[in-house]
Amino acid sequence: MAGRVGRFAGHRAGASAVEFALLAAPFLALLGVVAESGVVAIEQQTLDIAVDRSVRQLRTGTFHDGSDGSDPSQRLRKIVCAGPSALFPCADLRLDVSRAASYSTSQPAEPFDKTTKTWATGFGTRFECPQGGDTITVRVAVPVMRLFRMLDFTGRIMSDKSQLLVTTEIFRAEDYEPKPC
Numbered sequence: 001m002a003g004r005v006g007r008f009a010g011h012r013a014g015a016s017a018v019e020f021a022l023l024a025a026p027f028l029a030l031l032g033v034v035a036e037s038g039v040v041a042i043e044q045q046t047l048d049i050a051v052d053r054s055v056r057q058l059r060t061g062t063f064h065d066g067s068d069g070s071d072p073s074q075r076l077r078k079i080v081c082a083g084p085s086a087l088f089p090c091a092d093l094r095l096d097v098s099r100a101a102s103y104s105t106s107q108p109a110e111p112f113d114k115t116t117k118t119w120a121t122g123f124g125t126r127f128e129c130p131q132g133g134d135t136i137t138v139r140v141a142v143p144v145m146r147l148f149r150m151l152d153f154t155g156r157i158m159s160d161k162s163q164l165l166v167t168t169e170i171f172r173a174e175d176y177e178p179k180p181c
Contacts, residue, residue, distance in 0.1 A: 033148050039087075040163065043144050046087045048167045051140045054079040055169045058097070058130050058138065061176035072181035073097070073127040080140065088165065093142040094124030100135045108168050111141035117159040129181035134173050141166045 054076060057063035066075065073095065081090035100106035111123045123141070130136045143162035146152070156164035 036146065036148050040144065040146070040165075043087045044165050044167070046083070047140065047142060047165055050080045050083045051138065051167045051169060053083065055136075055138050055171065058136055059171055059173050061132060061174065061179065063130075064176075064179035064181060067180055071127075072129060073124075076127075088142045088144055090142075093140065094119065095127075095138065095140045096123055096125075097127045097130070098137045099128045099130060100137065103135055103170060103172075106135050106137045106170050108137050108139045108170070111139065111166055112156045112158075112164050114155070117157065119158075127181070130173050131178050132173055132176035135170065136173055137168070137170045139166065139168045 057066075057079065058076075063072075063076070063079075068075075076097070077090070077093055077095060080093065080095070094111065096109040096111070098106070098109070109123050109126065110120050112118075113120045119141075123139075141164050143158055143160070143164050146157070146161065146163045152163060154163065154166075156166065158164055
């Protein structure tokens, strides 16, 4: 019996397959985490650029020139999603636009309710038409899918296991004549 165990322990056939199996799973998981992190970073950057490009129209008053009687919130959403590389799901995008007298009094709306792990009540329903000289706060949020949720550093994982990407712009509008949105 001892001879048989000794011969079995001495065999090296298949050792490479066992070693590969032990190392492949963590390596593939690491590759998945790195790939997903890259995709989320690109989605966040794309959202930031799209919002920056669209709020320029609010800042300069050209958004008002395109007023056609439609919902201004939907018009701004179309401008945000009109970019050449909208990597985030525009159907789920919500935005909140508010006016304030100064930077210190601006209060960006929180899009995420940490207790229910869903959208905060009322987020995405406010659009206060900017006027020249106003301090404007634009906050845009969109959920994106995540496979490796345990690596979330934002604290905004929703109940459907998606992560909420958020971008905020606070700026003072140029002085332009009051116009309807």
